[in-house]
Amino acid sequence: MIEEIDYQRILSHVRKKLGPLSDKCWLTTYGLSIDGYAKITVEGKQIPLQRAVYEYIKGPIPEGLHIHHICHVPACCNPNHLEAVSPQENNHLKRSKVFWVQLSLFREIK
Numbered sequence: 598m599i600e601e602i603d604y605q606r607i608l609s610h611v612r613k614k615l616g617p618l619s620d621k622c623w624l625t626t627y628g629l630s631i632d633g634y635a636k637i638t639v640e641g642k643q644i645p646l647q648r649a650v651y652e653y654i655k656g657p658i659p660e661g662l663h664i665h666h667i668c669h670v671p672a673c674c675n676p677n678h679l680e681a682v683s684p685q686e687n688n689h690l691k692r693s694k695v696f697w698v699q700l701s702l703f704r705e706i707k
């Protein structure tokens with residue numbers, strides 16, 4: 598679980614940009630890897646940034662669930678755009694075309 602100081606550090610690396618949803622995506626450059634996802638180190642362990650933010654804002658992630666970006670933007674960490682889904686559901690959602698469209702959009706603006 599991240600602390601307030603970690604959350605503030607994450608927010609200081611966020612650019613709010615209009616995405617596919619009505620409220621803006623929070624695009625982070627913090628710990629961003631080549632696949633478009635971001636990671637943060639907590640207590641010596643690297644965890645996906647979206648999991649860290651989800652847990653900090655919304656509480657513990659139920660066992661075995663993945664965090665899905667409703668906006669399909671991997672680098673987004675707006676808690677309103679994150680939902681906990683089963684791995685099967687997450688894979689299914691990731692394979693949808695819109696995910697790849699959003700990923701290419703993000704690469705263009707980076």
Ligand SMILES: [Zn+2]
Binds near residue numbers: 623668
């Ligand atoms: Zn988003």
